Amino acid sequence: MSEDDRRVVVDGVSKLYDRDDGGVQALEDVEFAVDDGEFVCVVGPSGCGKTTLFRIIGGLESATSGQVRLSGAPVTEPSPDLGIVFQEYHLFPWRTVRGNVAFGLEQQAIDAEAREERVDAMLDLVGLEAFDEAYPTELSGGMKQRVGIARALAVDPEILLMDEPFGSVDAQTRSMLHEELLSVWEETGKTVLFVTHDVDEAVTLADRIVVMGAGPGHVQEIVDVDLDRPRDRTDGAFAENVEYVRGLISE
Template sequence: MAGNPCSMKVRAKVKIDNVKKVFAGRNGETVALNGVNFNIEENEFICVVGPSGCGKSTLLNIIAGLEEPTEGKVYVDDKEVKGTGAERGVVFQQYALFPWLTVRKNIEFGLKLKNLRQDEIDRITKRYLDMVDLKEFAESYPKELSGGMKQRVAIARAYAVNPKVLLMDEPFGALDAQSRTQLQSELLKTWEEERKTCFFITHDVDEAIILAQRVVIMSARPGRVKEVVDVDITYPRTQETKMTKKFLELKRYIWGNVYQEYLAVRK
């Protein structure tokens, strides 16, 4: 059931090479990550799970270029990550929309930074408004949208600039169960069409299995890769997939490993 954390098929899209992160605080140093190694292949959908405080978000921030590793390196297409870059799109749990811009203008924002012609911006924006089913709300402001709709705008904005890698930090974590289920289905549909390389953090084991090709289980702090589990369930996946024997077996196995790490934190 488990995969090899350091396996390479041909060339990794993202290579995480012996990453360590130490934070200095008033009470001394905290080692958030220690010796993290794994690769993400081209077009692969990876989900990362683990107990709170195991460094999942820290690792995402390092891949995004928002944090620097204390030791080790991250590569995208064999180029070392040095700061942020347009080839990496990020979607956070808190939506991070510009409240003074309409839905359309929020999606256009990154496109304007690329100095595209307005007709090209209009074409791309329309495509992603349609993709997330928000064309009727194109002129609305974020305060007029539900939480699920805001997150769909954030996803459309990230996709619109055509990043090579999409980094998602619990993007559905603050949503109600119905909105979460809907967005999981929409994200799966979009990924099957676009085939972006995705790195997705979640606390929800069900969510990890329904979305991912592989699930990375992180150990309790200091975070390391405890195991990488292959999700050998064919796409397309639906919410009915969660009722299958294979899904339930994977859920039991992954949750058991995560719970062991949770208990380790409480000792």
């Protein structure tokens, strides 16, 4: 398989922020690729440039050098081929759950009947069909994030790009959201690129883990997680994977 046949290719991406004191190198020569339908997590210590990399992949920020390609095409701006889910929910408080999920479809000028059918399918997918007329203030944190996932998937993107989406919910809710996200991933076959600081979360979810190092941000190692799903956190093999990735991060 050639590099441009991969769903996502991060090719020698570097990022330098110019400052009066001489500038800060946030990323240096970051390279990895993600296959179609793969679930890949990116982990690393604070300050390793995970969020900067996320923004560059999402077309929200430009690289100083190098390139990101989606299905062979360079990323130069946000694209409907990328569904983005942030840690903060970014829901429109004046819109209902249905209205939030429909937002991207409205921007694409999809007719009302097709739009409603798509929204219904997404609400069913994330288990929120009974809350379609609720407003964000009436939802728990976990429910808000499920709305965010449904909204990102509604436009049928090739890739779901997620930046620490479960970082602001409690541990029990996070565990439930892991199960739901994996169910959505298996049902839709989407490619998922998931940024997290939580190594246990990465081992729970990922096919492969891109471990980043700091000073400046770079790829330390790419780890295959060869464990059957669903994964048991009390299993010895799970713990071995967690300890190995943590060891890489602490180097």
